[in-house]
Amino acid sequence: MTMKLALTILAAALATTMAFAQGPGNRSASQSPDEVLKQRAGTWDAVIEIHGWKRWSFWLTVIGANSIAIYVMSWTLEHFVSESLKIHLGSAPFLLFGPPFEPVLRGACVLLVFWGILYWMYRRKIFIRI
Secondary structure, three states: OOOHHHHHHHHHHHHHHHHHOHHHHHHHOOOHHHHHHHHHHHHHHHHHHHHHHHHHHHHHHHHHHHHHHHHHHHHHHHHHHHHHHHHHHOOOOOOOOHHHHHHHHHHHHHHHHHHHHHHHHHHOOOOOOO
């Protein structure tokens, strides 16, 4: 990764984080929340489309290619996958950062399992469309 890419991604991430972490106090009185969101989306668009740095966003491409599938999985399989991870791995891996972060780590693992399914579908060119 080049230094320019790293700095651009860091700037976009910081801008996005600041917009949502501080809430309404982060923007001027003339900016609506939609304008702030469009500004942040434009930053990410510049990173991906204008500069041509698409490699780091491949995991988002896989999710976006089958967005209907992940939506349905999140409503139908999330509890099953979460409980299966807890049964097979125990609670210790999810308590790595303490009890308050257990749902966060379990959710990240569920997302990783879902992404694996979506990646399998992506590799075999299976896309769910309406």
